[in-house]
Amino acid sequence: MNFEEHAGKSVLARAGLSVPQGRLCASAQEAETAARAIGPVVVKAQVPTGKRGKSGGVKLAATPEEAAASAQAILGMEIGGFPVARVLVEEQAAIAREFYAAVLNDPASRSPLVLFSTEGGMDIEEVAATRPESLRRMAVDIRKGFGPADARRLLLGLDLGEAAVPVAAMLVDLYRVYRQHDAELLEINPLALLADGRVVPLDCKLTVDDSALYRQADIAGLGAKEPLSALEERGRALDLKYIELEGNVGVLANGAGLTMTTMDVVSHAGGRPSNFLEIGGEAYTKGTEALDLVLSNPGVKSLVVNFCGAFARTDVMAGGVIQAWKTLNPTVPVFFSIHGTGEDEAVRMVREELGIEPYDRMEDAISAAVEAAR
Amino acid sequence: MIVRKSDRVLVQGITGKQGTFWTEQMQAYGTTVVGGVNPKKAGQSHCGVPIFATAKEAMANGGFNVSVMFIPPAAAKAAAIDAIEAGAKTVVCLTEHIPAHDVMEMHAAAAEHGTRIIGPNTAGIVTPGECFVGIMPAFNPRVFQPGRVGVISRSGSLGTLVCLNLVRGGHGQSAFLGIGGDPMIGTTTKDALAALIDDPGTDAIALVGEIGGSMEEEAAELVAKTDKPVVSFIAGRASPPGKKMGHAGAIVTGDRGSYASKRGALERAGAVVVDVPGDLPAALDALMAEAAKRSGAQRLAD
Numbered sequence: 001m002n003f004e005e006h007a008g009k010s011v012l013a014r015a016g017l018s019v020p021q022g023r024l025c026a027s028a029q030e031a032e033t034a035a036r037a038i039g040p041v042v043v044k045a046q047v048p049t050g051k052r053g054k055s056g057g058v059k060l061a062a063t064p065e066e067a068a069a070s071a072q073a074i075l076g077m078e079i080g081g082f083p084v085a086r087v088l089v090e091e092q093a094a095i096a097r098e099f100y101a102a103v104l105n106d107p108a109s110r111s112p113l114v115l116f117s118t119e120g121g122m123d124i125e126e127v128a129a130t131r132p133e134s135l136r137r138m139a140v141d142i143r144k145g146f147g148p149a150d151a152r153r154l155l156l157g158l159d160l161g162e163a164a165v166p167v168a169a170m171l172v173d174l175y176r177v178y179r180q181h182d183a184e185l186l187e188i189n190p191l192a193l194l195a196d197g198r199v200v201p202l203d204c205k206l207t208v209d210d211s212a213l214y215r216q217a218d219i220a221g222l223g224a225k226e227p228l229s230a231l232e233e234r235g236r237a238l239d240l241k242y243i244e245l246e247g248n249v250g251v252l253a254n255g256a257g258l259t260m261t262t263m264d265v266v267s268h269a270g271g272r273p274s275n276f277l278e279i280g281g282e283a284y285t286k287g288t289e290a291l292d293l294v295l296s297n298p299g300v301k302s303l304v305v306n307f308c309g310a311f312a313r314t315d316v317m318a319g320g321v322i323q324a325w326k327t328l329n330p331t332v333p334v335f336f337s338i339h340g341t342g343e344d345e346a347v348r349m350v351r352e353e354l355g356i357e358p359y360d361r362m363e364d365a366i367s368a369a370v371e372a373a374r
Numbered sequence: 375m376i377v378r379k380s381d382r383v384l385v386q387g388i389t390g391k392q393g394t395f396w397t398e399q400m401q402a403y404g405t406t407v408v409g410g411v412n413p414k415k416a417g418q419s420h421c422g423v424p425i426f427a428t429a430k431e432a433m434a435n436g437g438f439n440v441s442v443m444f445i446p447p448a449a450a451k452a453a454a455i456d457a458i459e460a461g462a463k464t465v466v467c468l469t470e471h472i473p474a475h476d477v478m479e480m481h482a483a484a485a486e487h488g489t490r491i492i493g494p495n496t497a498g499i500v501t502p503g504e505c506f507v508g509i510m511p512a513f514n515p516r517v518f519q520p521g522r523v524g525v526i527s528r529s530g531s532l533g534t535l536v537c538l539n540l541v542r543g544g545h546g547q548s549a550f551l552g553i554g555g556d557p558m559i560g561t562t563t564k565d566a567l568a569a570l571i572d573d574p575g576t577d578a579i580a581l582v583g584e585i586g587g588s589m590e591e592e593a594a595e596l597v598a599k600t601d602k603p604v605v606s607f608i609a610g611r612a613s614p615p616g617k618k619m620g621h622a623g624a625i626v627t628g629d630r631g632s633y634a635s636k637r638g639a640l641e642r643a644g645a646v647v648v649d650v651p652g653d654l655p656a657a658l659d660a661l662m663a664e665a666a667k668r669s670g671a672q673r674l675a676d
Contacts, residue, residue: 105474105558107557110482111478111482142478143483179475182473182475209473211471243617255531255532256529256584257527257528257529257555257609258535260584260610261535264611268650308531308538309531310497310511310530310531311497311530339535341511341514343514362651362652363651
């Protein structure tokens with residue numbers, strides 16, 4: 001789950017970190033009122049994606065009137081596919097230096113990784129490529145944690161002057177928030193040293209592990225809603241992994257690997273898949289709901305049902321599909337390929353109850369479906 | 375990491391519906407299951423084997439070297455660490471959706487105790503004709519036959535499809551190594567490839583990859599060094615970037631983890647990468663014939 005800047009900063013503030021004063025605003029009028037209370041401000045688009053500055057989504061405003069005009073310009077923009085519905089109106093900071101700090105899950109070391117650079121404000125990939133000497137990284141033993149001594153060791157030799165102490169304290173705080181909230185990523189770019197010597201997060205990017213939301217109930221409500229289509233919302237409500245695509249061949253398969261492969265073969269055969277939907281794992285009993293969902297996409301001209309059951313029993317999945325088929329009575333042609341656990345029973349059911357002969361090779365079933373969709 | 379009949383397998387969560395079903399399947403196929411774990415039913419027996427309160431208790435009473443976990447996500451960390459601290463050589467973690475911070479704690483404990491974790495989110499490992507651990511249809515003769523091709527797959531469903539295609543093309547398997555669909559797994563594609571390269575029962579390797587991460591690129595380093603033929607299929611070519619395709623690990627962000635990067639790395643290392651899984655057996659036949667010719671020429675030269 002991604003958190004917009006304002007939500008990420010709320011999480012930091014709740015954890016006791018000091019963040020700039022700001023207000024979330026949904027209109028130019030609100031922005032003007034906020035700026036009147038705060039003083040000179042920055043008006044920032046709130047979308048769960050990067051590159052806001054480059055897209056014109058961040059503007060300085062010296063007066064309430066300027067704040068209103070900036071908010072007017074930014075609200076309604078689309079950045080990275082997200083429409084901007086709200087802006088954060090935040091006090092302008094007297095910035096002396098800008099740094100970069102992050103804590104993230106690192107697949108290479110299978111551990112948390114703390115990153116810090118004296119070069120803030122630009123993409124970390126760019127920093128790593130152009131100023132590698134400014135970038136420090138430390139893999140953390142998650143059972144021991146990351147304390148002040150670790151932070152000092154990480155920063156050793158960097159030209160930080162007086163800022164070394166508050167920066168070290170900030171890194172320890174960021175690690176604590178990352179751990180406390182099951183973050184995949186907590187990135188502060190820039191982390192600013194202010195003229196008065198304080199170190200504060202000017203931006204905040206927070207991603208929390210979806211698998212841990214059950215134990216992050218106190219902050220889950222602050223997370224950004226994913227931009228889902230109506231069908232994707234329906235899939236979500238059914239606990240099915242459904243992604244709507246623009247093609248015309250509906251795909252129903254079990255397991256993420258097989259479903260991706262089915263889409264690949266549709267594409268290889270010259271067709272375009274109209275969805276990703278897998279009913280593997282515990283979802284294998286949801287064949288009825290799944291088929292209904294796939295067929296609800298108006299673009300679907302033909303359908304591939306491709307099962308390769310390991311844990312998921314193909315007879316159970318096929319039973320669900322057959323039941324839905326009889327209820328919905330769709331007009332699009334369907335092409336089956338069924339193998340693995342329960343295949344004899346599944347093939348017999350499809351043959352007897354739908355009068356359809358499953359293909360032995362999935363490539364053949366898919367080619368036929370692509371042909372039928374033309 | 376290739377499972378043998380001589381391995382002594384402990385089933386954590388043996389009394390649940392899936393634990394029971396798959397324990398029976400494993401036993402029927404030849405796996406040596408020595409016990410199960412369920413603290414509430416310790417002292418009883420299930421599927422003909424004793425139930426212990428913990429993995430440590432199982433280790434003290436007869437012992438085991440491989441554990442397999444039928445454990446829900448919220449309890450997975452404690453179960454894995456119990457098995458690791460008990461001294462398990464290998465922990466096969468089937469559980470999907472374990473919080474990533476818990477997974478990192480599991481890996482840290484495993485590194486300290488010298489335990490190999492397979493998974494999380496794996497469908498398990500199969501040694502056809504001998505035994506299996508996990509939730510693969512080892513018992514389906516159209517999918518698994520004893521043979522000499524080693525198979526590596528993150529995904530159970532796609533692994534099943536690939537094994538089906540191999541058997542259809544006349545190739546049985548020396549081992550199926552399911553490594554799991556999570557972003558932080560204990561046994562990587564490269565680790566599994568190293569095991570198959572070292573295995574005298576394996577003549578050729580089918581490497582099944584997926585978009586996301588960099589495991590295929592890292593494995594390519596070993597592909598370049600081995601004489602064993604390697605064929606590969608990479609899933610996710612048609613998947614849109616920025617979307618998680620079911621497996622948490624299968625996501626492309628920027629250039630990282632892209633299909634082109636993986637295919638390029640494997641091809642440069644000498645693997646044959648096919649467009650569709652159905653082409654794997656023919657690619658394998660061609661490479662194996664070439665390898666046989668090379669070793670024949672080598673013998674003549676000697």
